[in-house]
Amino acid sequence: MIERTRWRGSASEFHARPLVTPVREALWVFDVAAPALALGSTQSPEVADAAACAAAGVEVVKRRSGGGAVLLRPGEVVWFDVVVPVERLHAAGVGDDVGRSMVWLGSMIDEALGAVGHRGARTVHDGAMVCSRWSRLVCFDGIGPGEVLTDGGKLVGVSQRRTRDAARFQCAVHTVWSPDALVALLAHPRPAVDDLAPVDVLDQAMADALPDAVADRLERA
Numbered sequence: 001m002i003e004r005t006r007w008r009g010s011a012s013e014f015h016a017r018p019l020v021t022p023v024r025e026a027l028w029v030f031d032v033a034a035p036a037l038a039l040g041s042t043q044s045p046e047v048a049d050a051a052a053c054a055a056a057g058v059e060v061v062k063r064r065s066g067g068g069a070v071l072l073r074p075g076e077v078v079w080f081d082v083v084v085p086v087e088r089l090h091a092a093g094v095g096d097d098v099g100r101s102m103v104w105l106g107s108m109i110d111e112a113l114g115a116v117g118h119r120g121a122r123t124v125h126d127g128a129m130v131c132s133r134w135s136r137l138v139c140f141d142g143i144g145p146g147e148v149l150t151d152g153g154k155l156v157g158v159s160q161r162r163t164r165d166a167a168r169f170q171c172a173v174h175t176v177w178s179p180d181a182l183v184a185l186l187a188h189p190r191p192a193v194d195d196l197a198p199v200d201v202l203d204q205a206m207a208d209a210l211p212d213a214v215a216d217r218l219e220r221a
Contacts, residue, residue, distance in 0.1 A: 002027055002215045011036030011072055012061045019083065023166040026083040027215040032072045034059060037185050040067040040139065041161070047137060049187045058185055065159035065170045068139035071185065076176035078202075080211035082169040082218070089167060092221070098167075099128070099145040102158055105169050106146030108221065109156055112213035113148065116206045123149045134191040138182065140174075140199045141191075153198030171214075175204045 003024050007014055008031040015038065017028070036059040037048055047069065048060045058071075072079060082105060086096075094101040106124040113122060125147045129135075135142025140154050148156035161168040177199045183190055202210070 001025075002219055004212065004215055005029070006031065009033050011038055011059055015061050015063045019163060019166055019168060021165055023083060023085045025085060025088060025218065026081075027211055028081040028083070029211045030079045030081070032074055032077075032079070035074070036061050036072045037182075038063045038070045038072055040065065040069070040159070042066055043069065043137075047187055049185055053185050056181075056185065063159075063170060064161040064168060066161075067144070067157075067159045068135060068137050068141065069182070069186065070139045070157070070172055071178065071182040073176075073178070073181070075204075076178065077172055077174050078207040078210060079170070079172045080214070082171065082214060083166055084169070084218075085166045086164070098160060098162060101167055102144065102146030102160055102169070104146070105171075106148060106156075106158055108217040109146075109158070109171065109210075109214055110148050112210055112217050113156075113202075113206075115213045115217070116209040118202065118206055120150050120152075122155070125149060132197060134195060137186065138191065138196060139172075141197050150200045152200035155200040155202065171211075173207050173210060174199060174201045175207050177201050 003026040006029045014030045094104045110124050130143040132141050146158045157172045159170045179193045
């Protein structure tokens with residue numbers, strides 16, 4: 001059985017949450033209590049406009065996984081982490097392959113989307129990272145392995161943090177996409193809103209149900 005936890009609080013506290021050994025399969029659903037700009041693990045804090053973030057009351061935090069910035073605002077994004085021990089990854093045949101393991105999880109997310117009632121056409125990206133001019137800065141502007149796409153753009157973003165014991169997949173789906181608010185929090189050089197790739201959104205009820213549907217699919221695998 002997958003251990004399921006729903007956590008509400010600050011983004012900095014959530015993203016600092018460590019993996020405790022022995023690692024168990026887990027689903028961590030995060031309800032952000034206040035706006036935050038979550039930077040990828042390799043991004044410099046200087047990519048954020050500190051003055052703009054302070055004026056808007058937006059906390060700037062580092063997450064454990066790679067990729068670009070994601071704006072987390074209450075009621076606009078559902079964020080969940082899926083923790084999978086390495087033994088499970090090897091049993092699934094994806095082992096130490098970061099890309100294949102993300103496609104493995106992305107396929108389960110895709111099935112979970114169908115289970116919660118999403119009826120549009122979807123594709124799980126099964127290839128190398130697709131980069132744009134701004135994808136290193138803005139997470140949802142690029143396309144990584146395992147991410148779920150629709151005709152409307154990227155729907156579910158997936159990033160990963162690996163340790164010796166486990167993979168921590170960090171997943172996000174928007175219920176509201178606010179590129180203007182995101183861009184306004186970035187330091188120059190930064191994109192214009194029209195420069196960014198389209199992003200699809202999910203109905204709030206479906207988005208709220210998605211994390212548990214992913215965990216259900218993992219338990220059946």
